Amino acid sequence: MSDTRRRVKVYTLNEDRQWDDRGTGHVSSTFVERLKGISLLVRAESDGSLLLESKISPNTAYQKQQDTLIVWSEAENYDLALSFQEKAGCDEIWEKICQVQGKDPALEITQDPIDESEEERFEEMPETSHLVELPPCELARLEEIADLVTSVLSSPIRREKLALALMSEGYMKKLLQLFQVCEDLDNREGLHHLYEIVRGVLFLNKAALFEVMFSDDCIMDVVGCLEYDPALVQPKRHREFLTKTAKFKEVIPITDSELRQKIHQTYRVQYIQDIILPTPSVFEENFLSTLTSFIFFNKVEIVSMLQEDEKFLTEVFAQLTDEATEDGKRRELVNFFKEFCAFSQTLQPQNRDAFFKTLANLGILPALEIVMGMDDLQVRAAATDIFSYLVEFSPSMVREFVMQEPQQTDDDVLLINVVIKQMICDSDPELGGAVQLMGLLRTLIDPENMLTPTNKTEKTEFLSFFYKYLSLPIVNACRCLPDNFQTAQLLALILELLTFCVEHHTYHIKTYIMNKDLLRRILVLMNSKHTFLALCALRFMRRIIGQKDEYYNRYIIKGNLFEPVINTLLDNGTRYNLLNSAIIELFEFIKEDVKSLIAHIIDNYYKALESIEYVQTFKGLKGRYEQEKDRQTLRLNRSVFRHLPQTWTPGMTAMVGLVDYPDDEDEEEEDEEQSPRKRPRLGS
Numbered sequence: 001m002s003d004t005r006r007r008v009k010v011y012t013l014n015e016d017r018q019w020d021d022r023g024t025g026h027v028s029s030t031f032v033e034r035l036k037g038i039s040l041l042v043r044a045e046s047d048g049s050l051l052l053e054s055k056i057s058p059n060t061a062y063q064k065q066q067d068t069l070i071v072w073s074e075a076e077n078y079d080l081a082l083s084f085q086e087k088a089g090c091d092e093i094w095e096k097i098c099q100v101q102g103k104d105p106a107l108e109i110t111q112d113p114i115d116e117s118e119e120e121r122f123e124e125m126p127e128t129s130h131l132v133e134l135p136p137c138e139l140a141r142l143e144e145i146a147d148l149v150t151s152v153l154s155s156p157i158r159r160e161k162l163a164l165a166l167m168s169e170g171y172m173k174k175l176l177q178l179f180q181v182c183e184d185l186d187n188r189e190g191l192h193h194l195y196e197i198v199r200g201v202l203f204l205n206k207a208a209l210f211e212v213m214f215s216d217d218c219i220m221d222v223v224g225c226l227e228y229d230p231a232l233v234q235p236k237r238h239r240e241f242l243t244k245t246a247k248f249k250e251v252i253p254i255t256d257s258e259l260r261q262k263i264h265q266t267y268r269v270q271y272i273q274d275i276i277l278p279t280p281s282v283f284e285e286n287f288l289s290t291l292t293s294f295i296f297f298n299k300v301e302i303v304s305m306l307q308e309d310e311k312f313l314t315e316v317f318a319q320l321t322d323e324a325t326e327d328g329k330r331r332e333l334v335n336f337f338k339e340f341c342a343f344s345q346t347l348q349p350q351n352r353d354a355f356f357k358t359l360a361n362l363g364i365l366p367a368l369e370i371v372m373g374m375d376d377l378q379v380r381a382a383a384t385d386i387f388s389y390l391v392e393f394s395p396s397m398v399r400e401f402v403m404q405e406p407q408q409t410d411d412d413v414l415l416i417n418v419v420i421k422q423m424i425c426d427s428d429p430e431l432g433g434a435v436q437l438m439g440l441l442r443t444l445i446d447p448e449n450m451l452t453p454t455n456k457t458e459k460t461e462f463l464s465f466f467y468k469y470l471s472l473p474i475v476n477a478c479r480c481l482p483d484n485f486q487t488a489q490l491l492a493l494i495l496e497l498l499t500f501c502v503e504h505h506t507y508h509i510k511t512y513i514m515n516k517d518l519l520r521r522i523l524v525l526m527n528s529k530h531t532f533l534a535l536c537a538l539r540f541m542r543r544i545i546g547q548k549d550e551y552y553n554r555y556i557i558k559g560n561l562f563e564p565v566i567n568t569l570l571d572n573g574t575r576y577n578l579l580n581s582a583i584i585e586l587f588e589f590i591k592e593d594v595k596s597l598i599a600h601i602i603d604n605y606y607k608a609l610e611s612i613e614y615v616q617t618f619k620g621l622k623g624r625y626e627q628e629k630d631r632q633t634l635r636l637n638r639s640v641f642r643h644l645p646q647t648w649t650p651g652m653t654a655m656v657g658l659v660d661y662p663d664d665e666d667e668e669e670e671d672e673e674q675s676p677r678k679r680p681r682l683g684s
Helices: 087-101 116-124 139-151 156-185 188-203 207-213 219-225 238-245 257-276 285-308 310-321 327-344 349-362 364-371 377-393 395-407 415-424 432-444 458-476 485-504 506-516 518-527 531-546 550-558 563-572 578-593 595-609 617-642 650-656 665-674
Strands: 007-013 019-032 037-044 050-055 062-065 069-075 078-084
Touching: 019 050, 019 078, 019 087, 019 349, 037 087, 050 078, 062 087, 062 207, 062 285, 069 087, 069 285, 078 087, 078 285, 139 156, 139 188, 156 188, 156 207, 156 219, 188 207, 188 219, 188 285, 207 285, 219 238, 219 257, 238 257, 257 285, 285 310, 285 327, 285 349, 310 327, 310 349, 310 364, 327 349, 327 364, 327 377, 349 364, 349 377, 364 377, 364 415, 377 395, 377 415, 377 432, 395 415, 395 432, 395 458, 415 432, 415 485, 432 485, 458 506, 485 506, 485 518, 485 531, 506 518, 506 550, 518 531, 518 563, 531 550, 531 563, 531 578, 550 595, 563 578, 563 595, 578 595, 578 617, 595 617
Parallel strands: none
Antiparallel strands: 007 019, 007 078, 019 037, 037 050, 062 069, 069 078
């Protein structure tokens, strides 16, 4: 069995200042001949491949954080971290690094990166001045301490020395005890100095100090100090919010005290970073990088601890799906899963995969089927967010579940039909939930994410399922809804989805449109009082015609489906608006090369359109129609000529007349351009 003390995760910091997981393995320190020195090696626990090979350089600054992290930079903008499963393993490797660099393992950082001028000043310092000398921790010296803390922030070396001094002899805890004294005495000047001190200490960016400041004994005093910003007339009440307003609810009792403490700590530190601390300037952004890492690794640890507690998650799912569970309790359970999924976004891809697979195995999708059908708006909103996480993580997993459901239950309680019902019945005037659910449906039916190598038939199978079970409920769902602005918005969303289908589902949507006479039903919306809805219907038709598919064209011709479009154009009159421009653009596109539709429009609607002269579109259509008609006549004449008998008679000559046939295609095209209407015709 492998030594769990040496089990680590390898992380690298990406351009967005987020940690990327490079894999899990076991670390060792050994001499590597090729690198000419002691190096850190991490081999993957899955296949033994080399995840990391890093020489321990004498000049590299290694930093130990949170007892189980070692962080360092190997080159500019390339940061690495080893996250150990056990503290003992971290201590062993840290001692080895310090041994190579000749440093004291008691330090949390071996050295700081410094520029040349700083290094020159450092060389001039006497060796005995390894610590900053702090004033006595007394009320009368708070201003002096605040000035000292503020003055060192621009110097990496002095920041490191100050951090070492603050950690010695419990100095930080003594400072926080002075806060309680100042608050009891209502000493505003002292409280303002403590604000500057604590803010400056946070900007020292030292994990060892964070461990002290964010401990259960100290964190509320840290929050208290940060309430007394000198720029504010009255102090903020952050502690009151954290202790009275913000309530920690255990949906299922958490028996692991370490996990409970970690959750409390993470929430409070996140609150400090997001709410209390002012937005850092460009020069201060890197000062809080360790604080960001502190929160990140805390979240990773929380998710991992919860995920590994199968008894806890099983109990949560059991209560979530139990019909006897009270609505209030169910609301708390759903909100827990929402926060749980939100935390999982901090995980790296392979860890996130394992997380969602765990939820899927425990039955998260059947559970959502129940809670999304509840009347409680908060529960439905939280369930929709969870469903969103699942669809974004693995559309294929959701599609597989959806296709298996009809074999096991009635259509009315299918998860996907529950989703459609929630979309149709969204009570939000802005249709926020409907927009979100429509986006998820679009993701599920997008062929671009159906190209999984493990299931080559997924695209065909799911699209066949979609058009068999789901598309008709989407189209028919709004028949019983009132004719108002909110309904119009919902119909516009549905038309947007159907337009997407026309663009991406060539065969299935074409069959569906023709079998259900869908375009005719949609063009009824051209009469809507809501112009944006009429435009959506027109856009749907435009996408169909844009396919240049003669099956579509024959369907449109057979159904006289241009009639509602032309009526809308005529009713719009001479108003120059978006609707007018969109209809004109449709006919301009047809004029380019859709011959069957050109003939249909001119034969059936030109009398109604010929009076429109503010654009040349319809005259152009007529010109193209006449040109094509002449071409066809010419082809017919040539065909007749080619089939005449070889022996001529005077009667034949009289019948044919004086027809001048061009010898080649070039002459034919030239004649057509010069005078197509004056061409002698057969029998003239």
